[in-house]
Amino acid sequence: MKMDLRLDHIGIVVKDLERSCLDYQRIHGLRQKTKRIHEPAHDVEIMFFETGHGSMPMIELIMPLSDSSKVSGFLKRTGGGIHHLAYEVNDINDAIDHYKSLGSIILGGIVPGAGHSNLPTVWIYTPDKSLIELIEKGHHEQ
Amino acid sequence: MKMDLRLDHIGIVVKDLERSCLDYQRIHGLRQKTKRIHEPAHDVEIMFFETGHGSMPMIELIMPLSDSSKVSGFLKRTGGGIHHLAYEVNDINDAIDHYKSLGSIILGGIVPGAGHSNLPTVWIYTPDKSLIELIEKGHHEQ
Numbered sequence: 651m652k653m654d655l656r657l658d659h660i661g662i663v664v665k666d667l668e669r670s671c672l673d674y675q676r677i678h679g680l681r682q683k684t685k686r687i688h689e690p691a692h693d694v695e696i697m698f699f700e701t702g703h704g705s706m707p708m709i710e711l712i713m714p715l716s717d718s719s720k721v722s723g724f725l726k727r728t729g730g731g732i733h734h735l736a737y738e739v740n741d742i743n744d745a746i747d748h749y750k751s752l753g754s755i756i757l758g759g760i761v762p763g764a765g766h767s768n769l770p771t772v773w774i775y776t777p778d779k780s781l782i783e784l785i786e787k788g789h790h791e792q
Numbered sequence: 793m794k795m796d797l798r799l800d801h802i803g804i805v806v807k808d809l810e811r812s813c814l815d816y817q818r819i820h821g822l823r824q825k826t827k828r829i830h831e832p833a834h835d836v837e838i839m840f841f842e843t844g845h846g847s848m849p850m851i852e853l854i855m856p857l858s859d860s861s862k863v864s865g866f867l868k869r870t871g872g873g874i875h876h877l878a879y880e881v882n883d884i885n886d887a888i889d890h891y892k893s894l895g896s897i898i899l900g901g902i903v904p905g906a907g908h909s910n911l912p913t914v915w916i917y918t919p920d921k922s923l924i925e926l927i928e929k930g931h932h933e934q
Binding site: 653654655656657660670673676677678679680701702703706707709729730731732733735737738748749752754776777778779780782 | 796797812819820821849875877890919
């Protein structure tokens with residue numbers, strides 16, 4: 651199967667989004683791309699930075715809003731850091747079928763991605779222990 | 793200071809480079825960009841994959857070759873995973889001065905990057921606990 655993936659963003663879990671927003675500008679020298687975005691599907695607030703390649707790929711800072719957020723365990727265990735890679739795909743159902751057929755675990759269902767104009771997104775845990783996110787942009791962008 | 797960073801690669805530490813090379817093609821559906829490269833400065837073997845954006849940014853798979861490799865502790869502690877982000881900079885000494893002035897720790901000195909035509913590279917640990925690599929490509933590329 652030809653997957654035709656394009657890296658959309660690198661997700662980095664942080665404890666304090668406001669503080670990390672300043673650090674990513676001042677220390678890392680990256681350009682802020684969006685304001686804070688509330689993503690109810692994962693109970694987080696997120697914010698995007700450019701990585702020097704125009705509109706993508708981006709860095710996504712992710713702050714859990716409660717202990718029940720999907721990323722709060724990672725934050726507690728590690729203190730924060732790089733959490734996942736997210737890819738654009740043309741057809742999210744085809745991609746899920748591909749990953750399932752190779753033994754991946756689909757984490758929950760397809761949910762709207764608040765940071766991506768509510769396009770369909772899904773989280774997948776692959777047999778080689780990578781956590782990835784897929785975002786279906788293929789049929790939506792002009 | 794205008795840093796003018798460009799994301800060059802995402803470094804992922806793996807236990808078995810040959811196995812992960814197959815997984816990144818078969819499971820993740822990414823295109824292999826280079827063969828195995830021996831990088832003596834860090835006692836590792838590395839290999840690059842495309843991320844759907846042409847020549848960069850890339851994914852770098854990194855396998856430590858001995859217990860004294862700089863990444864073997866990370867592999868033992870975590871079982872492997874996303875390890876660092878690497879950025880191109882125009883002037884590595886200017887960039888080091890910038891990061892130092894903000895309290896970053898320079899990990900060792902400037903070493904030739906075997907995966908980058910032996911261009912000058914350096915590893916930096918920032919005050920917000922990010923591990924980053926800088927690669928000076930600015931004055932070298934045509």
